[in-house]
Amino acid sequence: MTPSARPVRVAVPRGDLRTPVGERLVAAGFRAQGYLEGSRTYRFDVDGIDGVQVRVFSDQDIPIQVALGQYDLGIASGTWIDELLVRYRHDSVVPLRPLDIEGETLVVAGAPGADLASLAGAGVVRVATEYPQIAHHYLTRLRVPDYRLYEVWAQAEAWPPRDAELAIASASAVAKEGLAVLGTVHRGGVWLIANREALATRDLSAALGPLLSLARATTEGGLVDPAPLGVSRGASKVAPARERFRIAVPDGHAQRHTVAALADAGIAFPGYEAASSVRYPESGDPEVEVKVMRPQDMPRAVALGHFDLAISGRDWLRAFLATFPAAPVTELCDLKRSKYQMGAVISEDLPVDNIEEAIALWRRDDPEFPIRVASEYASLADEYARTRHLGRYRVIPISGASEGFVPEDAEILIEGTETGTTLRANRLRMIDVIMESTNCVIGHTTAPEGARGTRRAEYVARLRKAAESVV
Structure with missing residues (x-):
């Protein structure tokens, strides 16, 4: 289908923005059937407006x-x-209109009593964030002499004060974590945006007319340019050797599997249960600290030396090592739980038996057709495209709603599945298995010395022995 023949395509957010956006769309006469009501489908027609298609995405993918x-x-x-625009200022995104929808404010936060000038003058400042480009923009204008950005998948607010001095995260998340707000980084806001080329070459009036009638915000929000701190680079300090043994355990889907694995090994951390947890569960040992965090961020945290042992997934370890092959983190033992297959997913309507036939079909009419590979595991997607010799390809990093990408927005989805039920429900199938993922114990490639090294060996031995009985 040529660009001029295809419908006008509009991307709208899921999550917290879904209800306020849906309400305003209905008020503007742009009712996407089922969007406001929370339908689990990804694509919608618009009542009374032909030639327009609406698709739901995670906010950050839009x-x-x-x-x-x-x-x-x-x-x-x-x-x-x-x-996106801080890094690619002349990209093809055109902000059209700030909407009267409240968006999250980003703040810089640290431990109660922290002070930006004091931290900046004391040496390297470690900053955790999901927004590395915005963070870099803010910190350079703040004139922080020396900083290190930790780009995390989520929950940046969980890193200070032990694993970072600062976090740049939403104001609501920072407040929930009990951190002190030290400055405003971005004033939030929600925008209507357009593709520059489409705006110049296509007739978008069927959608653009009602969308431009959406109420405009009275303030535009946006990036904050802070006043420079006026501090000079402090003398580099060598951090004292850590004495306490630190363990990271996962939240989310992997949590119940991890609790079961620990229980089988005779290990319990009060405050870390199958269905609930606190940030720092009890270990029962004053020399052992336990922290709950996202499994996606554990390989980085272990490689940085923040933890002696972590329970993550083989998929996240492999994705991290695909990005940083020399990173000093490795698998210590397989817990054999939370099993699922990771592989290349395509439309079940494609009449092919293997990935080679799929490539040939996609390129039947255009040998230079760029194959789009979407995944939350962008580094694994890139590795797959290279090792399977896809030729011209484009990796599309995504952050959720993955089953809706194939076939309209990507040819291949690199995705994991336990039973295949969700794939079948979305008319998808896995055509090429990349790996079997389980949860596993990971650690630094060099074992710590002394008591920490002894504890690591003991924990790994107990967990490995317990895993032997897992079918």
Whole structure:
């Protein structure tokens, strides 16, 4: 289908923005059937407006989809729009209109009593964030002499004060974690955006007319340019050797599997249960500290030396090592739980038996056709495309709603599945298995010395022995 023949495509957010965006769309006469009601489908027609298709994405994916030209128009939070535009200032995203929808404010936060000037003058400042481009913009204008950014998947607010001095995260998340707000980084906001080329070459009036009637915000939000701190670089300090043994355990889907694995090994951390947890569960040993965090961020945290042992997933370890092959983190033992297959997923309507036949079909009419590979595991997607010799390809990093990408927005999805039920429900199938993932114990490639090294060996031995009985 040529660009001029295809429908006008509009990307809208799921999650917290879904209800306020849906309400305003209905009020503007742009009712996407089922969107406001929370339908689990990804694509919607618009009542009374032909030639327009609406698609639901995770908020942070929308600016990328519009920039790529896969969607003509989008509604997204100002934070994720600016995260793209700070780095690619002349990209193909055109902000059209700030909407009267409250978006999350980003703040810089630290431990209660922390002070930006004192931290900046004391040496290297470690900053955890999901927004590395916005963080870099803010910190350079703040004139922080020396800083290190930790780009995390989520929950940046969980890193201070032990694993970072500062976090740049949403104000609500920072407040929940009990951190002190030290400054405002981005004033939030929600915007209507367009693809530059589509705006110039396509008739978008069927969608653009009602969307431009959405109420405009009275303030535009956006990036904050802070006053420089006026501090000079402090003398580098060598951090004292850590004495306490630190363990990271996962939240989310992996939590119940981890609790079971620990229980089988005779290990319990009060405050870390199958269905609930606190940030720092009890270990029962004053020399052992336990922290709950996202499994995606554990390989990085272990490689940085923040933890002696962590329970993550083989998929996240492999994805991290695909990005940083020399990183000093390795698998110590397989817990054999939370099993699922990771592989290349395509439309079940494609009449092929293997990935080679799929490539040939996609390139039947155009040998230079760029194959789009979407995944939350962007580094694994890139590795797969290279090792399977896809030729011209484009990796599309995504952050959720993955089953909706194939076949309209990507040819291949690199995804994991336990039973295949969700794939079948979305008319998808796995055509090429990359790996079997389980949860596993990971650690630094060099074992710590002394008591920490002894504890690591003891924990690993107990967990490995317990895993032997797992079928």
